[in-house]
Amino acid sequence: MVNPVLPSSGVLSPLGLDAVRPLPGFWGDRVALGREVIVAHCREWMDKEGWIGNFRGGAPRRGREFSDSEVYKLLEAMAWSGDPGLPELAALVARAQEPDGYLNTRWQGTRYLDFAWGHELYCYGHLIQAAVARLRVHGEDELTAVARRAADHVCRRFMDAPEVCGHPGVEMALVELYRATGTERYLEMAARFVARRGTPALGEVPAGRAYFQDDRPVRLARVLRGHAVRALYLAAGAVDVAVETGDGELLAAVEAQWERTIAARTHLTGGMGSRHDHESFGEDFELPPDRAYAETCAGVASIMLAHRLHLATGRARYADLAERTMYNVLATAPALDGRSFFYTNPLQVRVPEEPRAGVNHAAEGGLRSPWFDVSCCPTNVARTLAWLPGLLATGDAAGVRIDHPTPAEIRHGDLRLRVETGYPWVGEVRVRVLADGAGRIALRVPAWAEGARLSRRPAAGRPGHQPARPGYAVAEGPWRAGDELCLDLPVTPRWTYPDPRIDALRGTAAVERGPLVYCAESAGGTPSLDAVTARTGPPAEHAVAGAVELEVAAQIGVPAEPGWPYGPAPGGRDARPGGEAAGADTVLRLVPYHRWGNRGPATMRVWLPV
Amino acid sequence: MVNPVLPSSGVLSPLGLDAVRPLPGFWGDRVALGREVIVAHCREWMDKEGWIGNFRGGAPRRGREFSDSEVYKLLEAMAWSGDPGLPELAALVARAQEPDGYLNTRWQGTRYLDFAWGHELYCYGHLIQAAVARLRVHGEDELTAVARRAADHVCRRFMDAPEVCGHPGVEMALVELYRATGTERYLEMAARFVARRGTPALGEVPAGRAYFQDDRPVRLARVLRGHAVRALYLAAGAVDVAVETGDGELLAAVEAQWERTIAARTHLTGGMGSRHDHESFGEDFELPPDRAYAETCAGVASIMLAHRLHLATGRARYADLAERTMYNVLATAPALDGRSFFYTNPLQVRVPEEPRAGVNHAAEGGLRSPWFDVSCCPTNVARTLAWLPGLLATGDAAGVRIDHPTPAEIRHGDLRLRVETGYPWVGEVRVRVLADGAGRIALRVPAWAEGARLSRRPAAGRPGHQPARPGYAVAEGPWRAGDELCLDLPVTPRWTYPDPRIDALRGTAAVERGPLVYCAESAGGTPSLDAVTARTGPPAEHAVAGAVELEVAAQIGVPAEPGWPYGPAPGGRDARPGGEAAGADTVLRLVPYHRWGNRGPATMRVWLPV
Missing domain, CATH: 2.60.40 (Immunoglobulin-like)
Known part of the structure; x- marks a missing residue:
């Protein structure tokens, strides 16, 4: 069976990529874009940035300490889509492996100095996931052997050691390699990594141990917290372990954490992560639209977790959240042409980003970028689109x-x-x-x-x-x-209101239509969104090429003279005596959130003051 | 004249610390607390952490690369208050100075490798400010000689060089040393540093050059931006240069930037800085109460800037902002006992901070800490309280x-x-x-x-x-x-509303009374502030020991069952059919913001949903 997640038990079984063939349509088009454009785009950038060359050696190493993982994610994408370039790239990786199975272009010769930040086990995770993909699509080959050697090395080195990796990810990979090969020690190793974390197994760091979920054991945690991608990868690995070991208590713990995370720490788009600081979840109900981090990779990770919980329990609720995240995070990240990406996916942008060429260092902002210093998102989009057909149906x-x-x-x-x-x-x-x-x-x-x-x-x-x-x-x-x-399915546009405890959204509403979140976008001479107030009447629909856009009535406030922005009148400085905001009537065009930012620098709002 | 800021021209002249003697009262008590408690507290911690010992040498150096500056800020505080321990500490510093005037315990032997992050010139700034304080209070002594040697070294090394320091601060110090000694090259050096920055003079960094105000020259900037303390110190130095060189255009540029910063980038408390990420200003109207950074040092820096603009122009508006910041940031930072400090000063805290002993690594949160890894704030409070009498009156x-x-x-x-x-x-x-x-x-x-x-x-x-x-x-x-x-002065409590463009405050109001901002605090069994709605009737006043507290009527929402927090009903999941929030009537006690957090872990809100 060809699928990245093949649990041996659970309410549902995934259908293989060989059993679900997407046709031209919303997802079929994107799967094709991934296969035909994004994979080559990532390959070109990693050649240019030297991250592939790192496996050749000889020249000074380039890229961040985890850049190997991007090459592995590319390999995984190539494996799922049967890309003929895979063997050559896999052979390059294989040559860099040390005789005992160790493989890392950054730390070779100085291995395992820094579990908090070294990312060595994290990189193995992506290597193994790539190998499992290749094994399931093509059968055993050199990449399988590389992954087995790496996994065997990990088992020898860490089965009875006290450490875990600062960045989770190896757990689900080891479970999947166990599923693909039947080698039970891989499952045992994964189970130990999951159980070990939070005991605690890593040192204190300025961001606090919650940053890498080492503040308490998975089965005792209340909610997802800390670095969002790490938290979600760990939870996904814990589900894999729970399903394979029949650990209902662990599965129930993750389910409860997921429920609390959905109830108080998830943006309307399905995006997760509220803080740029440490790329992390915030406190409950800390969900700012403008500073939403909602990293693309956290969206991918959330889809991976929801998919696993869905298979284990059969609850449609998990597929609902996956759908929301697929349409509003995964589909948002790549530009329509597949050649630039959002790293963060905020729900409001106040100031149009200035265009810039090349690598984006800050990895944030209102314009997609072709590549990043930390370029986890493009390759994660590539591999996720490659296996996405395996998510569409279950048995x-x-x-x-x-x-x-x-x-x-x-x-x-x-x-x-x-x-x-x-x-x-x-x-x-x-x-x-x-x-x-x-x-x-x-x-x-x-x-x-x-x-x-x-x-x-x-x-x-x-x-x-x-x-x-x-x-x-x-x-x-x-x-x-x-x-x-x-x-x-009734896809009439609908107004959606936030829980009153989400302080950052008080007094606003958003428009959804089917699974899509909509937003106002200021590109192309439309009015400023600074002081807009929308009327919550039924939005009008307009079919445009390839999409449906909406229109809502609104008022545009009159900008006040600069001054102290706090005063005695409700409604602030723009207020009329009766408390009504002054302003001109207008019509706001709303576009699907996943299509915003494709027409150049723009401001944007999902949540509209009402 | 004894005052840290003695311009040679301007509408107003400061009155010296010798001409204004505070008596017991709001500020007199705090000046005494600074002199009698905070100075000794800082001294003890810097002995314990080894930052003073760094000047002795011999042992491995401890502390961050800018820890010398904390010792200098302590020296400045000791100088203003005539602390008898000063000569011994100054002699220790003097012994660490190299023959050519260079002085830095972190970079000696490897000087000037990294202008973006090295902080060497920034440290000279605080050294010079300490020496000016000592000179004005006591007359010339060894510390004056140290500062002259350092300043002369800076002039030799940098007068015709292209560099500036990643952290401004030396500019205002050099101007003040010029004012105190008459040596004109110090003014010229300061003027060149101000003119050089933004040309650009530093390299590209991930946070962008705006982080250290190197994105454009001071006189061409529109608004304060980037790291808040850096932006404010630079602006203060630019005012000093403008006043001494008669550069009305530069003064007008800073005044305009200040106006725009006040209008769109300042919290109700006077706090500045909206982002934990890079400790920076946000975009216009990005003023989240929960994630407000509002660093204590940015409050100090804002008071320094407003004081300079007030002296230069005589406009009461600047003293108004200084007062707001004094009562709601400077007075908030230290605990009532002077032994712990806020580093950030958010306007909302959702989750009570867990108490912890010793150094705070994250430098944030809802409990004051006795010391920090980056412990700029305690020493900045110490020196500011020491010279505060010099701010109270002008001539x-x-x-x-x-x-x-x-x-x-x-x-x-x-x-x-x-x-x-x-x-x-x-x-x-x-x-x-x-x-x-x-x-x-x-x-x-x-x-x-x-x-x-x-x-x-x-x-x-x-x-x-x-x-x-x-x-x-x-x-x-x-x-x-x-x-x-x-x-x-009418100090009746008043409700204050935000500009409607401040998205994070929509639907809320705050209570002020005189110069004080008030807040609801959940300590001691008072109800949760998660889902509170206040009624904007006149608050009741209650005199308590040493303060006036207020009471307002409110409703406490009924927490809903966990679930997806977005839905079709205005008012969210707690909504009654008529759109009214369900909930129990209660009375919210409001305390002056500067007194919050003195009774143990608590949640807190300045802006109340109304």
């Missing part, structure tokens, strides 16, 4: 579940299905049965889709349309070629 | 201005005055004339003090009470011993 004993409607052909048992839909732009999802087969077909109904309906042709004795409640809409087989299911 | 050709009413005796010419007041707790400020004298007496009327009145006894033919508009209330001499002026 259980009863049949197949279509978790993410997008044009695709799906095989499961003797069932052959074609999904036809313009989703997310339209709400109609049509599933055509291509060959006679048995089993249940279930379609996920997102939590926002109140009023969804499922219809079947031929009607099989039931009314033409059944209401479909959030969760799964289910139709039982057997099926004949030519049968058809149609799920109607 | 001009017509007479004396009392800028900050606090119990004190003041001499100016033949005038001898005693200020008697319980300000800021009461609004009555009484000025008693102690000896016959001539000249105008002016009392500053803060901008918030609408309805203030001035009365005079004997009435000198005028009505007993004159209205006193914001700016200065003026009474002309001559005066006889026993005459009395009384300024009545």
Whole structure:
């Protein structure tokens, strides 16, 4: 089976990349963009920046201490998409491995000096994930051997040692290598890394041990905290360990942490991370739109965690969050042309970023950049798009579940299905049965889709349309070629309000439509968003090329003279005596958040003052 | 004249520390606390941490690369208050100086390798400020000689070199040493440092050149930006240069930058700096209460800048901002016992900080700490309280201005005055004339003090009470011993609302009373502040020991079950059908912001949802 996550137990089983073939459509287009553009883009930049050359040696090493991991993420993306350039690059990596399995271009000769910041085990994690991808797509080859040697080295060195890596990630890789090879010590090693962290296993650092989740053991934690990517990778590894070892307590602990994280530490986009400082989660309800960090990699990691929890439990809730994050973080990060990326994904930008060429050092701001000093995000987007078909559908004993409607052909048992839909732009999802087969077909109904309906042709004795409640809409087989299911999801634009405890969003609302978050964007001469107030009437829809845009009525405040910005009048300096803001009527155009920033420097707001 | 800032021209002249003697009262108590507790506290910690021992040599050096500057700030505090321990500490410093004047315990032997981060010139700045203090209080001695040697070395090395220091500060010190010694090359060196920065004079850094104000020259900048302390020290140095060189254009540039900074980048407390990331200003109207950085040192620096602009222009507006910052940042930083300090001064704390002993590594949070890795704030509080009497009153050709009413005796010419007041707790400020004298007496009327009145006894033919508009209330001499002026400032609590462009404060209001910002504090079993909504009726006042506390009516929301925190109902998950928040009526006790956090771990809000 070709999939990055193949648990040996769980409510759901993933469908392989060989069983789900995306067709042109929202995700199919992006999978193709990843394969045809982003992989080559990452390869070019890593050649230029010397990160690939580091494996050749000879010249002074370049890049940050974790740059090897970017090469491995590229290898993983190439593996999933069968890229013919993989063997050559894998051979280069293989030559840099030391006889005992150690492999790191930064620390060779001075290995394991600094577990907090060295990233050596983290790099093995990405190496192993690349090798597992290659093994599942192609079969055993040199890359498998490299990964086994590295994993065996890790087991020898760390099975009974006290250390863990400052950056989690190796845990899920070791579990997957165990799943792919059957070698049980890899699972044992992963389980020990998960159990060891938080005992504590690392030293004190200025950011505090919570930065790398070493403040308390995973099974005793209340909520995800610290560096968002690290927290999410660790939680994903803990789920893998829990599933393989039958540790229901550990799984329940991660589920509870996920619930609290969703309830109080997640942006509307699904983005995670509220602080630029240490790239970390904030406190509960600390969710500033302007300084939202919402790193692209944290979005990827959140999808990975939600996918694992979904497989383990079958709860649609996890797929809902994955969908939100796929459409509003994963799809947002790359430019429409696949050649530049957001590192952070804030929900408000007040000042248009000035364009600049080349590497972005600050890794933030309102313009996508082709490359970064810390360039984890482009390669993470590349590998995630490469395996994304493996996320779209799942199977259980009863049949197949279509978790993410997008044009695709799906095989499961003797069932052959074609999904036809313009989703997310339209709400109609049509599933055509291509060959006679048995089993249940279930379609996920997102939590926002109140009023969804499922219809079947031929009607099989039931009314033409059944209401479909959030969760799964289910139709039982057997099926004949030519049968058809149609799920109607209501994608009417809707106003969404924040919990009153989210201080940074008080007095605002956002517009969503289906799984998409929308935003106002100031590019192209539209009015300033500094002092805008929107009216929460029904937004108007406009089909544009490749998307649906919206319009809402608004008022633009009159900028006041500079002065002390605090005063006795409610509404501030722009206030009229009656407390109403003065201003001119206007119409705000809203674009899907994932499309913002593709027309040059702009200001942007997801949350509109209302 | 004994004052840290003695411009040779300007609308106002400072009164010396010898001419303003604080009596027990709000500031007199704090000046005494600084002299009697904080200086010794800083000395003890720097002995313990080895930062003083670094000047002895022999042992491995300890502390950050700029720790010498903390010793110099301590020396400055000791100089202003005539501390008898100064000569011994100064002699220790002197012995570490190299023959050519170079002096730095971190970089000796490897000098000037790194202008961006080395802090060598920054350290000279604090050394020179200490020496100027000693010179003015005591006369020339060994410390003067050390400072002259250092300044001469700087002039030789940098007069025609291209570099500046990554951290400004030496500019104002050199101008003051010029003022104290008449050596003109010090002024010329300062002027060149100010002119050179932003040309650019330093390399590119990840945070961007704006971090150390090297993105554009001072006279071309629009607003203060980057690292807040650096920006404010540089602006203060630019004012010093402008005043001494008669450069009205440079002065006007800084004034305009100050106005824009006040209008869009300053917290209600006067605190400056919105980002923990790089300790920096944010964009215009990026003023989050919870993540406000508002470093104590930025408060000190803002007082220094406002004081200089006030002297240069005579505009009460600058003293207004200084007062706000004195009462709400400078007075907030030290605990009431003077033995622990805030480094950052946020306007909201959601989660009580866990107490911890010893050095605070993160330099942030909701509990004061006795010391920090980067311990700039305690010594900055110490030196600022030591010279604070020099800020309280100014003179001009017509007479004396009392800028900050606090119990004190003041001499100016033949005038001898005693200020008697319980300000800021009461609004009555009484000025008693102690000896016959001539000249105008002016009392500053803060901008918030609408309805203030001035009365005079004997009435000198005028009505007993004159209205006193914001700016200065003026009474002309001559005066006889026993005459009395009384300024009545209305210190009724008032609700203050934010400019609607400050997104993070939408839907909130704060309570101020006189110059004091108030806050709700959750210590001692008072209800959670997570979901509180205040009613903006008149707050009730309660006198408590040493302060006035307030009470406002409020509702406490009912915490909802955890879940996705965004939904279709205005008001969020706690909403009743009518849009009203459900909740229990309560009374919120408000304490002066500068007194919060003195009763153990607590949550806190300045801005209350209304």
